[in-house]
Amino acid sequence: MLKIEAVVRPERTSTVLEALTAAGVKGYSYWNITGKGQQEGVEVFTGRGGHLSHRVALPKTMIMTVIPDEMKDAVIEAIIGSARTGEEGAIGDGKIFVSQIDDATRVSTGETGDSTVM
Amino acid sequence: MLKIEAVVRPERTSTVLEALTAAGVKGYSYWNITGKGQQEGVEVFTGRGGHLSHRVALPKTMIMTVIPDEMKDAVIEAIIGSARTGEEGAIGDGKIFVSQIDDATRVSTGETGDSTVM
Amino acid sequence: MLKIEAVVRPERTSTVLEALTAAGVKGYSYWNITGKGQQEGVEVFTGRGGHLSHRVALPKTMIMTVIPDEMKDAVIEAIIGSARTGEEGAIGDGKIFVSQIDDATRVSTGETGDSTVM
């Protein structure tokens, strides 16, 4: 099994989740994070609202899903397709990380293996 | 070392944490997530409170703990025992994912290896 | 590529992030968690504010960054240097976990490999 961790723009979250489901993903988890990549951050008002300051890191959403190995390409494609905002090269659209999961267990049944995530 | 990531019902969080401690776990981290598995979601009021809408994903808690390899079975058992709500097969009780951790470092001392998580 | 997960005191977050950037890290993500290690927790008021109770787990920040393998030592050193609060052995300063990342993809360009995190 593989773990896919995708960091995406928060406003794209529901789009990406729908794309995951369409790609056959049965389970996912997501949460709010703050992050920095190449993106330059944003100007925000500071103090009593008289001037702007620079905030380096931005709100993002982390979407995590564990999938069977064979779904990898489909899932990554689904994420890219739904999370990308514009012309190639637009920074801030996010990153996808893939890593190994040794084992998964469904709490309700105790079953393990690929069937828990299919 | 292994990393155990357990997604459980939020209302079970303290029970699971106590079970982990009872099973000998020395450290853990947890946070709020939203997730979807087989569970069908929940009806919530939308707009001005005149009718219900379907929310697919639900609040869950992610519990993450890094443990020595030999504790794996005990920890999984502890989580299942404390997170399961009812008769076998009740959906929504959560999932447990296991993966490899290469190395751990304790910030305060700089020590590494299994002793950091025992 | 390696994934570094560092749990640190929340009040150290910006210091650690600056140290990461100084060490050459190009991207990171962080979020609020609650956790327990050796640290003994904290006394907080309960109910109507007449007496204290013990809260076992404490607010912490999880910082996650994916880096090329060769940056491992520099990054760990940067985290330790910026997250450690006092004399050796002070508990609660945090933990650093290292694990393998198979692959990374930049959403905006579709590129993969080390270049996505450098």
Place this chain on the structure above:
Amino acid sequence: MDTGSIAWMLTATLLVLFMTPGLAFFYGGLVRGRNVVSTLMYSFIAMGVASIVWVLWGYSLAFNDTGNGIVGGLEFIGLSNVSYTEGDGIPDLLFAAFQMTFAIITPALITGAFVERFKFTTYLIFLVLWVTLVYAPVCHWVWGGGWIGGLDGGALDFAGGTVVHINAGIAAVAAAYLVGKRRNPGVEPHNVPFVVLGAAILWIGWFGFNAGSQLAADGVAVQAFVNTNTAAAVAAVVWALLSFIHTGRISAVGVATGVVAGLVAVTPAAGWVGTMGSFAIGLGAGIICHYAVHFEILHKLGIDDSLEVFAVHGLGGIWGALATGIFAWGALTDTAGGLVNGNAGHFVANLIAVVVTLLYSGIVSFVILFVLDKIPGLGLRISAGDEDIGIDITAHGERGTVADGAD
């Protein structure tokens, strides 16, 4: 001058003024978290802009009666010639201040229709135009010596069912239609406690609205006070019960909406019906507004009146205006009373007032917004990208709450 009435009217003016931040929180709780600052600001800035317009020329246009029946004169520009010591029971200047608070909240009510996507700078200009071109004239017609107030039979609008709620409700439809649907409305209100806080402030403030509209600390104000509470309470409980019947759950947002529906409906009737009349008005409001929201009537027509301004203020206001014609109590109105007393005069006059207000406000609001949309550099709607990111950060450079580890 009666110091007791001055004391009450100073208080009543504040109560109505406080309703606008109450509305800010009510609306602010209903939207998505990324738009809470913006939604608060649509209401809050109205306290600034509409105050200025009112002081400079709005009051004059509404209340400087020159007898033409259509619009007021210019004698009270800058509140000059408005006495702070003389007047009818209370100083004229206090009356101007009291009326100002109505001119503030009415455009703020409209904003519920277009939250999460309306351009803030255009909105500032809209505020100036709408108070000038829609609010002031309608206010003049009903209360300032204009033609509606002089209708045969007697149009009854005690505290602003027509001037405030129908007026705002239909303008909301025009605005929602022109600005278009939200790209991604989300599922749930992001902060229910804010909604409850807003509803509580609105409930309390509305006593200033209704009992204050008597302009004196007397028995009619007391009756208006009791009616206000009764209608709100009944509509809230009705909504709770309908919510339970249809869903098995009792929505807090629904109950809060029921409160507002009851308050809207009793507004034109407040000092002109008895306690049980207000009971009936609250009952009707709860039912009508609940089903209007339940069946999403405007949304089915493709109009994203996001926070249901028309369903609550428009329909609630229309029901209230007609119900005033039904339940008006002769002893209070000093006339033959409403339909229940066998007199159709008030009912017919109110019906005319309703229709004309719907037409006038609907059309002029539409035209104002249509023109603003076409002016280069203005336009009604923020860009799709800004809408996706959230209008708080893009238009206000702020986030509602900041809670990450590094703050």
Place this chain on the structure above:
Amino acid sequence: MDTGSIAWMLTATLLVLFMTPGLAFFYGGLVRGRNVVSTLMYSFIAMGVASIVWVLWGYSLAFNDTGNGIVGGLEFIGLSNVSYTEGDGIPDLLFAAFQMTFAIITPALITGAFVERFKFTTYLIFLVLWVTLVYAPVCHWVWGGGWIGGLDGGALDFAGGTVVHINAGIAAVAAAYLVGKRRNPGVEPHNVPFVVLGAAILWIGWFGFNAGSQLAADGVAVQAFVNTNTAAAVAAVVWALLSFIHTGRISAVGVATGVVAGLVAVTPAAGWVGTMGSFAIGLGAGIICHYAVHFEILHKLGIDDSLEVFAVHGLGGIWGALATGIFAWGALTDTAGGLVNGNAGHFVANLIAVVVTLLYSGIVSFVILFVLDKIPGLGLRISAGDEDIGIDITAHGERGTVADGAD
């Protein structure tokens, strides 16, 4: 009719009405995040249900004095025969509205005992029954011409220490006992700013409660005003100091609770003691209520009075009632004064009032709840599963705040 007094009593009525949402936020901040909507709604819906009960029959049962000393008549049903123009200084209808706000907040106070687990639909019925069977009679006894008001020696309850606070405090014990302990009470209040907001609104609103109970804008109202503030301030500071002594920290929730304790205790005394009398009352309240909370007295008996309603309102109310008998100042009471003036009459009468209220309210509240628990389809407690998930989502279909990326 005195317009100044009408003006003040309109305001005072609103102030007391605003206390109920204040209480909603106070209680709402103290519970777990998953139960905040529910906790807000227990209070907020009381503004609906108790208003209706009061208008329909509650006021009549409490204040239509027919001379039997036990319960009022039915002449004021639907507020008929309650004049909006005539009365004793203020119109009778305004008095009815003012008293209504007390009938709203009293049952809302009880809810602190059973938050996070009490079935909302049963609660709606409880509200109707309790206001009818407990609140209205006790109110009649003390203020409506009933036997406690007529006690030899003179029971003194200026603004409702007995009628409101002891009454609610003991009902809370019965409710907490019958509904049983929370399955998982958590450790900390989930939102301290809400607690502070609630405390601030309660503090402000309480001036309506206490200075309003004079029913006139006069010197006694002013004295009651100053006393109210003094007792609150002293009890708050006392709690802060005791908190610091025992823990080295100063709990904001504790200070807020101290404020409420001081306000509760000065309620029966408000217009009948001098400034330094209220100082002493605040001092006692801070100490008594702090230690009652500190030592968790009811919890040790296995009764999960979750938000310490009895410790604060019950004990604070009892202390206040007795302290009124001690510190009553002859010049204000037009009698021989309290124990400090060597007159035990008020003290004894108040003691009787306290004991009878504890017994009557405790028993009847218990019976009402016991019966509701047994009726099929009702029952006091939500299911264990619903309690674990949180009552917001299970009973109200809502979450307090929504803050995930997808909203």
Place this chain on the structure above:
Amino acid sequence: MDTGSIAWMLTATLLVLFMTPGLAFFYGGLVRGRNVVSTLMYSFIAMGVASIVWVLWGYSLAFNDTGNGIVGGLEFIGLSNVSYTEGDGIPDLLFAAFQMTFAIITPALITGAFVERFKFTTYLIFLVLWVTLVYAPVCHWVWGGGWIGGLDGGALDFAGGTVVHINAGIAAVAAAYLVGKRRNPGVEPHNVPFVVLGAAILWIGWFGFNAGSQLAADGVAVQAFVNTNTAAAVAAVVWALLSFIHTGRISAVGVATGVVAGLVAVTPAAGWVGTMGSFAIGLGAGIICHYAVHFEILHKLGIDDSLEVFAVHGLGGIWGALATGIFAWGALTDTAGGLVNGNAGHFVANLIAVVVTLLYSGIVSFVILFVLDKIPGLGLRISAGDEDIGIDITAHGERGTVADGAD
């Protein structure tokens, strides 16, 4: 005694009292999330401590005029000899209560300068000393029969521009200087809705401040009322426009700050200028305070006046005091009026009052804090470790909000 004026002054007193929790939320929203409870408590506890000081000796020192011009006598200790029935239009005791609310909020204003790092226990002592040694004397000079009130030409401070705002503003500078900079100020306010809520409460409450300072429900109170609103509205809109010009965005916090700036500046002028005078004052306040904040003047001097107390209250107050001397309207002041009427008397007298207050308050506040810093066991600043963790948990044992899965 006039019941209408009593009614208004009871209300006005509450309005000003409510400003302190409003300030608590305004300031509380501006700090980092880990310090919200502390920031709320700095203000909230002032309602306790300053109330007690005022009742026990503060009022006497300020208003027991013994003719020496410098400080009051001790006859009103414990509010003895302060009549609750007799007085000048309203009972003396009501005047004492009204003035108390000013003594509460003034030190609370200072706290904006040292949030997130000032030791709470030391602060409690500071409160007692500052109200006694700074607030009471300055109040005596201006309003209690002291020398400033008696200046030739006539110093005009209608509602406390000098006594409250300049006084607090300069004390804030002393405090910020002595306590030192925050270790890590963060970037953004943590809760903008709290800021808006606080601003709304301040705006509403300020009518009590300004219109209440007339001490009667009359025409001048009405004029003060309208002026208050006008200045606030204008300054808010000015800030919005300047914000847009400089950044392309309109900060909600900025607009809220504009509101406060306008309110501060109109305070000394409230009952002594016409409507358009207040318009000009609001305009000036918006511009001056905006640029003071924009250019971070104190921060550039190395003084971390964290929430810009001096920029808003100090400079806003100075502008208001001078503007009163400029725009004072003879008809209202019963004198030759301000500079616009060709009379420099008020302007010069106000200038003297400003300078003396800056000097006296600045120096004495500095000395008090300097001494407190040196006393073993006290000290102004919490430890670096406690500051890093956040003062909520370290000084109050509480967290603002708790939202983890296990609560």
